Amino acid sequence: MSYLFPNYGRIPLEIVSGEGTNVFDDRGNRYLDFTSGIGVCNLGHRPVQVKSAVDHQLEKVWHTSNLFESSIQEDVAQLLCQNSGGDAVFFCNSGAEANEAAIKLARKFKKKHRMISFQQSFHGRTMATLSATGQKKVRDGFEPLVENFEYFPFNDIDAITQLTGDDIGAIIIEVIQGEGGVIPANQAFLKAVEKKCKELDALLIVDEVQTGIGRTGVPFAFMHYDIKPDIITVAKGLGSGFPVGAMIGSEKLIGCFSAGTHGSTFGGNPVCMSAARATLNVVFTPSFLIEVNRKSELIMNKLDQLNKLSLVKSVRGKGLMIGIELKLEAKEVLADLRKKGLLVLPAGPKVIRLLPPLTIKESEIEEGLSLITKTLEEKETIQSV
Ligand SMILES: Cc1ncc(COP(=O)(O)O)c(C=O)c1O
Numbered sequence: 001m002s003y004l005f006p007n008y009g010r011i012p013l014e015i016v017s018g019e020g021t022n023v024f025d026d027r028g029n030r031y032l033d034f035t036s037g038i039g040v041c042n043l044g045h046r047p048v049q050v051k052s053a054v055d056h057q058l059e060k061v062w063h064t065s066n067l068f069e070s071s072i073q074e075d076v077a078q079l080l081c082q083n084s085g086g087d088a089v090f091f092c093n094s095g096a097e098a099n100e101a102a103i104k105l106a107r108k109f110k111k112k113h114r115m116i117s118f119q120q121s122f123h124g125r126t127m128a129t130l131s132a133t134g135q136k137k138v139r140d141g142f143e144p145l146v147e148n149f150e151y152f153p154f155n156d157i158d159a160i161t162q163l164t165g166d167d168i169g170a171i172i173i174e175v176i177q178g179e180g181g182v183i184p185a186n187q188a189f190l191k192a193v194e195k196k197c198k199e200l201d202a203l204l205i206v207d208e209v210q211t212g213i214g215r216t217g218v219p220f221a222f223m224h225y226d227i228k229p230d231i232i233t234v235a236k237g238l239g240s241g242f243p244v245g246a247m248i249g250s251e252k253l254i255g256c257f258s259a260g261t262h263g264s265t266f267g268g269n270p271v272c273m274s275a276a277r278a279t280l281n282v283v284f285t286p287s288f289l290i291e292v293n294r295k296s297e298l299i300m301n302k303l304d305q306l307n308k309l310s311l312v313k314s315v316r317g318k319g320l321m322i323g324i325e326l327k328l329e330a331k332e333v334l335a336d337l338r339k340k341g342l343l344v345l346p347a348g349p350k351v352i353r354l355l356p357p358l359t360i361k362e363s364e365i366e367e368g369l370s371l372i373t374k375t376l377e378e379k380e381t382i383q384s385v
Helices: 050-060 071-082 095-110 129-131 157-161 187-200 251-256 270-283 286-308 332-342 361-385
Strands: 015-019 020-026 030-033 088-092 116-118 149-152 167-174 201-207 231-234 245-249 312-318 321-327 351-354
Touching: 050 270, 050 332, 071 088, 071 245, 071 270, 088 095, 088 187, 088 251, 095 167, 095 201, 095 231, 095 245, 116 245, 157 187, 167 187, 187 201, 231 270, 270 286, 286 312, 286 321, 286 361, 332 351
Parallel strands: 116 149, 116 167, 167 201, 201 231
Antiparallel strands: 015 020, 020 030, 088 245, 231 245, 312 321, 321 351
C-alpha cells in the first residue's frame, strides 16, 4: 500500500546514500550513477564545497522572503549573468517554473500571442510549459491547453525559414533535446532560428534546464553555437540537488518584470542560493570545464567502438550529455545494467542517456563503459542466435 500518487513509473530500488559517482541502496549494494539524478548532481553526490556552503548557511538563516534584499541572490545572479551574457535573473524552484517565467515575460514584453516550439521538445509539466512541449504524450488529457503554441520539426531549416506572422512573440528551443532523445541541433538550423526571431521581432528563449551549468563542457550549451538568446532558463544542475531554477534575461527585458508582476515564495531561498553559489564557483572555472571536455573525449572515443554493434544505431551528444540510440527498447538494457551495478537513463523508447557527474573519475568511466559494452554485446549475441 502506498500513499503516493502513482504518477512515476518507479524502479524497485531505493537509494539511501551517495558519494561522488557512487550510490548505495537499502541493502548496501553499490551502483555507479550515470544519471546524476537526471542531470542534477553535476558535482557528484554530496560534493564537499556545496556541503560546507550549505552547512554554513544553515547556521545563519533558512528563509527570509523576497520582500527583503538578498546579497546571496545577487551573487548567484552575477555569476549566471557574467557566464551567460545575460543581464538580469529571476529565481524560482524548478525548470518548469523557469520556463513558465520565460513564457510570461515574453508574452508581457512582446504582447504577441503565438509561440513556436519544436517536436519532441520537453519544457515542463505546468500548464504553459506542457503546452509548449512538443510531445503529445505529455499534453494528453490536460486539454484545453494554453493556446497558440505550435510545434515545428527540429533541425528542419526549410520549415523554420517558411515561418511567417507578425503575431509571434517567441521561439523556445533546447539546443540539445534531452528528454526527446539527446538530439543536438545543427549549427545552420540554430542560426536560421535566430535569424527568424530577428525577422519576426520575436524573442529567442533557450531552455538550458538540462544542458546548462557545464553539462556539455561549456557554461551553457548555446555557447557551442554562434547564437545569442534573449532568455536562458536553467534549473537541474544549478543547485547540486537543492531545488533551484532561474530565468536569465537580456537588458531590454528588465523593466518588463517590474515589482508585482511575477514572483515565488521560495524562489532564491538562501539555503538553495548557498548551494548554487558554491556549485557555480566550481563549474564555471575554466580548468574544470577543460576537464569535462577531456572526459567527454575519452568517453566518446570509447563509445565509438559500439558503432560496430548492429543493434547500435548511433552515438551522439556533447560534453557529458550522451545518447546511445539502439534498435531495441532501451528499458531492457537499463534493467540489465542495473543488475550489474550501473544506473543510466532512457530518453525516449530507444535511447540510453548518460548524464554522469561532471566530476567522474577515469576509473569510473572505464568501469561504466565496460559494463555498457559487455551488456550490449550480450544482447547482440542473444539477438543473433
Ligand atoms: C529541457 C527541460 N526543460 C524543462 C524541464 C522541466 O524541469 P523540472 O522538472 O525541474 O520542472 C526539464 C526536465 O527534465 C528539461 O529537461
